[in-house]
Amino acid sequence: MIRNPENLARIDAKETEQDTKRARGFNLSAQGKENLTGYLFLLPWFAGLILLTAGPMFGSLYLSFTRFDLISSPVWIGVQNYLAMLQDPRWLSAVRVTLIYVFFSVPLKMLFALALALMLNRGLRGLSIYRAVYYVPSLLGGSVAIAILWQQIFDANGLVNQVLGMIGIKSTTSWISSPNYALGTLIVLAVWQFGSPMIIFLAGLKQIPSEYYEAATTDGAGKIYQFWRITLPLLTPIVFFNMILQMIGAFQAFTPAFIVSGGTGGPIDSTLFYTLYIYQEGFGNLHMGYASAMAWVLLVAIALFTALAFLTSRYWVFYQDERR
Amino acid sequence: MINRLPRAKQRSWARPFLHIIIIAGAVLMLYPVIWMLSASFKPMDEIFSSAQLLPQTWAFDNYSQGWIALDYSFDVFFLNSFLVCLGAVAGNVISCSLAAYAFARVNFRFKPFWFMLMLGTIMLPYNVVVVPQYVLFKNFGWINTFLPLIVPKFLATDAFFIFLLVQFIRAIPRDLDDAAKIDGCSHVQMYLRIIIPLAAPALATTAIFTFIWTWSDFFTQLIFLNDQSAYTVPVALRTFLDGTGVSAYGQLFAISILSLIPILGFFIAFQRLLIEGVATSGIKG
Numbered sequence: 001m002i003r004n005p006e007n008l009a010r011i012d013a014k015e016t017e018q019d020t021k022r023a024r025g026f027n028l029s030a031q032g033k034e035n036l037t038g039y040l041f042l043l044p045w046f047a048g049l050i051l052l053t054a055g056p057m058f059g060s061l062y063l064s065f066t067r068f069d070l071i072s073s074p075v076w077i078g079v080q081n082y083l084a085m086l087q088d089p090r091w092l093s094a095v096r097v098t099l100i101y102v103f104f105s106v107p108l109k110m111l112f113a114l115a116l117a118l119m120l121n122r123g124l125r126g127l128s129i130y131r132a133v134y135y136v137p138s139l140l141g142g143s144v145a146i147a148i149l150w151q152q153i154f155d156a157n158g159l160v161n162q163v164l165g166m167i168g169i170k171s172t173t174s175w176i177s178s179p180n181y182a183l184g185t186l187i188v189l190a191v192w193q194f195g196s197p198m199i200i201f202l203a204g205l206k207q208i209p210s211e212y213y214e215a216a217t218t219d220g221a222g223k224i225y226q227f228w229r230i231t232l233p234l235l236t237p238i239v240f241f242n243m244i245l246q247m248i249g250a251f252q253a254f255t256p257a258f259i260v261s262g263g264t265g266g267p268i269d270s271t272l273f274y275t276l277y278i279y280q281e282g283f284g285n286l287h288m289g290y291a292s293a294m295a296w297v298l299l300v301a302i303a304l305f306t307a308l309a310f311l312t313s314r315y316w317v318f319y320q321d322e323r324r
Numbered sequence: 325m326i327n328r329l330p331r332a333k334q335r336s337w338a339r340p341f342l343h344i345i346i347i348a349g350a351v352l353m354l355y356p357v358i359w360m361l362s363a364s365f366k367p368m369d370e371i372f373s374s375a376q377l378l379p380q381t382w383a384f385d386n387y388s389q390g391w392i393a394l395d396y397s398f399d400v401f402f403l404n405s406f407l408v409c410l411g412a413v414a415g416n417v418i419s420c421s422l423a424a425y426a427f428a429r430v431n432f433r434f435k436p437f438w439f440m441l442m443l444g445t446i447m448l449p450y451n452v453v454v455v456p457q458y459v460l461f462k463n464f465g466w467i468n469t470f471l472p473l474i475v476p477k478f479l480a481t482d483a484f485f486i487f488l489l490v491q492f493i494r495a496i497p498r499d500l501d502d503a504a505k506i507d508g509c510s511h512v513q514m515y516l517r518i519i520i521p522l523a524a525p526a527l528a529t530t531a532i533f534t535f536i537w538t539w540s541d542f543f544t545q546l547i548f549l550n551d552q553s554a555y556t557v558p559v560a561l562r563t564f565l566d567g568t569g570v571s572a573y574g575q576l577f578a579i580s581i582l583s584l585i586p587i588l589g590f591f592i593a594f595q596r597l598l599i600e601g602v603a604t605s606g607i608k609g
Contacts, residue, residue, distance in 0.1 A: 031431075037511045038432025045423040045442070045486070048479025052457060053445055059456030070459070119346055124339075132595050133350045135602070139591055140357070143540035144558040145580035148565055149360045152573065157372035159359050192353065196602050203603035252449050255542045259562060275543075278451050283547060288455050295451040302449060 064293035069286045081293035091294070093269040094277040097183060101273065102250040105190035110242060112194040117201035118231075131202065135195035146189075147259030151176050154185045176260055179270040186256050186271060197242040204238035205231070236317045244309055251302050254279070274298055357584075364577035371573055383574055387582070390575030393564060395552050398579060401560040405539060408473050408556055412538040413531045415477025416485055420530060421523065423480045424489030425515045429501065439490075445483045450543070458547060472548040477534070485530045488601070492526035493519055529601040532594050536587050557583045 039046070064081055066074035085091045120130055140146050153159035156174035164171045175181040208231065216226050257265060257273040265272030265280070274294070282291025363371045367383040374380070391398045426432065427439055461472040480486060496519065504514050520527070542558045549559055561583060564576055591598060 031433075034430060035432040038426045038430035038435065041422045041426035041430060041511070041515070042438070043422075044419040044478060045480040048419070048476060048481045049441075049445070051460070052476050052479060052481050053448065053453060056453035056456035056460070057448070059459075060452055060454075063455060070462075116346075116349070119342060122342065124342065124346070126343075128596075128599075130346055130350060131599060132591075134353060135599060136357075136588075136591070137353055139536065139587060139598075140540075140584055142537075142542075143584065143587070144542050144561045144565075145360075145583045146357075148561065148576060148580050149356055151565075152363075152577075153356055153359065155372075159356065162372075192356075199599055199602045248447060248449075252451070258542070258546075259565065262566060275451055279543075279547075282455055283458075292455050295449065295454070299449055299452045302447070306447070 060292040060295060063289050064296050066289045067287075068289040068292075070288055071286075074289065077289070081290050082297070084290065085294065085297065090269060090272065090277060094265075094272045094274045097265075097270065097272050098251065098274040100183060101187060101190070101253065102247060105187045106243065106246045106250050108187070108191045109194045109246060110197060110239065112191060113197035113242070114201055114235075114239075116194070117198045117205060118227075120198075121202060121205040131199065134198055138193045138195035141189065141193035142255055144255060144259055147256045150185060150189050150256065151260045154181075177267050179267045182260070182267060182270045186253075186260065189256050190250065190253070197246060200238060200242055201235065204235050208234050233318045237319060240309070240313055240317045244306060247305060247309070248302055251298065251305075360577050361581055364574060364581045366574055368572075368574055371577075386574040386578040390564075390572070390579040393572065393575055393579075394560060394567075396555070398557070398560065398582070400553065401555050401557045402582075404470070404554060405556040405558075408470050408545070409535050409538045411470060411474030412477045413534045415474055416480075416482055416534040417527055417531055419478050419480035420482065420485040421489055421520065421527060422515075423486045424493055425511075425519055427486065427490045428493035429514070429519065430511060442483050442486055445481075446487065454547070461548065467548060468551045468554045470554070473538070473544055482534070485534070488530060489523060489526050491604075492523055496522050525597065528594070529597055532590055532598060533601065536590060539586055 063074055065076060065078060066081075067077050068074035116134060120127055120134075124130070154175040155177070156172055158174075158176075160175060161171045161173070173181070175185050212230050212234075213226060216230060221229070252275055253273055254275040257271045257276050258279070261267075261271045261276075263276075263280075265276050275298075278291045278294045278298070281287045281294065358377065362377045362379065364386055365382050365384065366374075366379040366386075367381055370380060394401075423442070427435065427442070457472070457476075461467060464471070466472050466475075500518050500522075501514055504518055509517070540558065542562070545556045545559050546562070549555055552560075552563070555563065561576075561580060564579060
């Protein structure tokens with residue numbers, strides 16, 4: 001189980017080098033054949049890379065400097081799309097909404113995932129059933145059906161108000177159509193899906209050698225002390241891995257906001273996720289150039305946040321094999 | 325803080341307590357879905373007035389009415405979704421296993437570079453490529469067909485699964501390869517006869533996750549399918565939601581429940597495989 005892509009690439013490079021040396025031992029044409037075979041096996045992937053990934057990437061970079069409505073050919077307008085964003089109140093709303101969503105949903109999700117993983121990791125009977133049940137929301141959560149459900153349970157007569165009514169709090173607020181709460185309900189929906197990071201945490205917890213705890217117990221260290229000094233430091237690589245994964249996902253969330261707001265991002269743009277705004281501008285108003293520019297800003301933002309996470313990781317992520 | 329309670333003493337009360345918390349949490353987690361299941365059997369006036377789970381009157385016709393609520397019946401949408409999913413599964417299993425074999429077992433030049441590039445594409449937001457892809461598929465005349473949803477899978481664009489399969493294939497001992505090589509086996513034969521059979525669990529994980537993700541994918545299906553006859557279940561559900569007045573929520577819930585059944589079915593059948601997939605590779609689920 002390798003969590004760090006950098007390490008992975010390094011291992012890969014080393015392996016190939018050795019293998020290549022081994023192959024060269026026979027003769028050069030063998031290596032030539034090997035090259036040909038490798039590239040033939042990769043042919044579908046290369047076709048996809050050129051036609052569907054790299055090509056379109058540069059295509060959208062070009063389009064981001066144009067005005068393009070899908071019907072007439074693109075018109076070069078320089079950086080105007082990028083400048084327009086800064087003046088666009090809806091773009092600013094989208095950025096604000098998305099950042100709030102990412103900064104609340106990701107840490108909360110991780111917190112629940114870690115808490116449940118710790119509880120489940122105590123050798124409980126029925127672990128596999130519990131694990132499966134907690135994982136179900138992760139499996140279903142991205143679907144349109146669940147987004148519809150969410151819209152209904154947070155509506156004025158929905159489940160949430162029914163339950164509040166039962167415990168004596170009378171509420172007629174439609175949480176989903178209130179600009180103050182709508183985004184909150186979507187954050188709850190994201191946090192509800194903490195099952196998949198929980199499973200990754202559980203796998204990580206299983207890898208911590210039990211001798212560490214035995215030694216600590218012999219030394220008289222309590223459970224809480226053990227958590228802060230053994231469990232958490234050894235889990236930091238997995239916390240890091242989960243965090244990156246969840247963050248990249250959260251930046252691109254689309255379906256729940258689209259369904260819950262009927263595609264508008266309302267009420268008053270309070271659920272206007274960034275990708276939803278890209279969709280509205282690109283496929284609703286056919287401002288394909290503007291949509292491409294926004295997509296590139298998203299790419300750069302995700303890259304920056306990921307880079308930032310990697311840069312700070314050396315201060316808080318603890319790799320056992322790198323102890324000096 | 326140091327807790328000096330001996331283990332045995334701690335267990336006597338802590339264990340049942342822990343079970344109770346975890347079970348309560350599990351019920352809370354599943355409650356929304358259970359609520360929807362119950363609401364799907366309730367007549368309209370009961371759904372939002374009573375919090376009781378068992379319907380007082382059973383409205384089974386929510387299912388039959390909902391099934392034919394749109395211009396086309398849900399036969400069409402479910403069939404469309406299944407076709408798209410089958411195509412996507414076939415595409416991913418074939419193309420990703422080919423690429424993974426190359427990365428794991430063939431020593432071609434510049435492999436580290438391509439491998440790094442492949443990992444990089446996992447992180448790429450779909451929004452960055454969607455507009456040119458749309459233009460491309462439109463020029464091919466593929467809008468309102470399933471091709472934009474299936475063909476990319478045959479070109480290994482879900483790089484995540486390449487990564488998953490590379491990891492798995494690397495763990496297969498090389499002794500078998502070496503023996504086969506001595507017997508004069510080519511790479512194609514090794515791929516077909518040795519690696520594919522041995523990588524079956526990882527291929528199954530790939531297939532199941534591809535199915536589940538494609539089944540619940542909304543964005544690409546929304547963009548590429550504009551004609552109701554070509555709609556898949558998620559897109560049809562969205563249209564159903566938009567057209568639903570205050571009168572048909574029971575029907576909407578009924579179809580929503582039906583739309584979740586294939587996912588739940590796969591989960592129940594392949595639970596262990598799926599959870600291991602998440603645990604070992606960090607599939608987002």
